[in-house]
Structure formats: C-alpha cells, structure tokens
Amino acid sequence: MAYLHAVHPGSRVLADEDIDRINFLLKVLNADTPQYSREHIGTMVDSTILVLTRQISDDDGKPLIQPPGGVIVGMATLSRLPTLRGIKGYVEDMVVDPAHRGRGLGRGLMQTVMQLARFYGYKRVDLTSGTHRVEANKLYQAFGFVQHDTNVYRYTF
Ligand SMILES: CC(C)(COP(=O)(O)OP(=O)(O)OC[C@H]1O[C@@H](n2cnc3c(N)ncnc32)[C@H](O)[C@@H]1OP(=O)(O)O)[C@@H](O)C(=O)NCCC(=O)NCCS
Numbered sequence: 001m002a003y004l005h006a007v008h009p010g011s012r013v014l015a016d017e018d019i020d021r022i023n024f025l026l027k028v029l030n031a032d033t034p035q036y037s038r039e040h041i042g043t044m045v046d047s048t049i050l051v052l053t054r055q056i057s058d059d060d061g062k063p064l065i066q067p068p069g070g071v072i073v074g075m076a077t078l079s080r081l082p083t084l085r086g087i088k089g090y091v092e093d094m095v096v097d098p099a100h101r102g103r104g105l106g107r108g109l110m111q112t113v114m115q116l117a118r119f120y121g122y123k124r125v126d127l128t129s130g131t132h133r134v135e136a137n138k139l140y141q142a143f144g145f146v147q148h149d150t151n152v153y154r155y156t157f
Pocket of ligand 1: 028029093094103104107108129135136137142
C-alpha cells in the first residue's frame, strides 16, 4: 500500500469521490458536521491550502485508478492570516481515516503543512486541539508546537 501527501491544486480538479471522502473525513473529525455540497467544499478549498493524503496503491502495490489520483485518506488545511506583526498560518481539519492511522500519515501531513508554512515565510503557525484529542496533541508537540497560555474565544453565527 502506498500513499502520497500533496497540496491539492484547487476545486476544479475535485472528483465526485473526493467530495465524498472530504465529507466522510469531516464527519470523522466531528460527527455533527453536515453533509457539504460540492459548491461549498469547492469555495472553501479555493480559500485555503488543502493538503491531502491519498492512497495510491492497494495492498499488493497495484496502482489505484479510481478515483483519479487515489482515494483521500487524510487531510489538513493551512490558512493564511495576515496580522500587523506579520503573516501567520492556521492549521485546521487535520484528520486521518481511522482505517489508515498509526502508519505515519498524520506525521506526513504535518511535515507537508510545515514545509509550506516555511516556504511562504509565515512568522508562526497556530492551531487548537481539544484535550480529548490525545493523538493529535502528541503529534503537534512532536512537531515542536508549544501550548500557549491564552483563552480561545469563539462566536458562532
Ligand atoms: C491525530 C491523527 C491525525 C494522527 O494521524 P496518524 O496517521 O494516526 O498519526 P501517525 O501514525 O503519523 O503518528 C504521528 C504521531 O502522532 C501521535 N500519535 C499517533 N497515534 C497515537 C496514539 N494512538 N497514541 C498517542 N499518540 C499517537 C504520536 O506522536 C505519533 O508519533 P510517534 O509514532 O513517533 O509516536 C489521527 O489520530 C486523527 O485523525 N485523529 C482524529 C482527528 C483529530 O483529532 N484531529 C486533530 C484535530 S485538532
């Protein structure tokens, strides 16, 4: 079985199967997530950097041709947030399909995200992670993220 971590080039090349897999992974992240339309996901994909992990071959090493480019089994987004002190990055939607966990895919996604953040010259990268997300908290700490002493506020429209 082989995987590929890559930046997704934009909504125009999202296959219908990709939309289904993104909706599936969003539900893995949060069971309350609604089913999003192709238009919604396309707009969001074009407003951020979407990093995807695709399974590109089966157990026997045979290339997967459906959907084109392989099945999405992990994803993360890196958004650009300009501030007066410089541009920072914000990571969201980091998730690996439960059937593919523990194989280094989360690490691969984070490596790609951090390479991008460096490439774009971001001054820092922020993210939040619930305390119940034990694996994710370990992953972020392993990448050098340090817990910041600040309150996280949210206003939901
Ligand atoms: C967090 C997540 C993306 C990790 O994906 P993964 O592909 O299984 O992770 P990897 O195999 O690449 O492991 C990378 C690191 O994650 C941490 N980790 C992964 N699985 C873990 C586990 N079961 N227990 C503790 N730490 C774990 C470790 O630091 C690990 O590094 P190590 O192998 O050197 O110990 C995945 O568990 C997931 O999707 N969780 C649910 C969604 C979620 O919580 N997303 C984060 C939202 S903020």
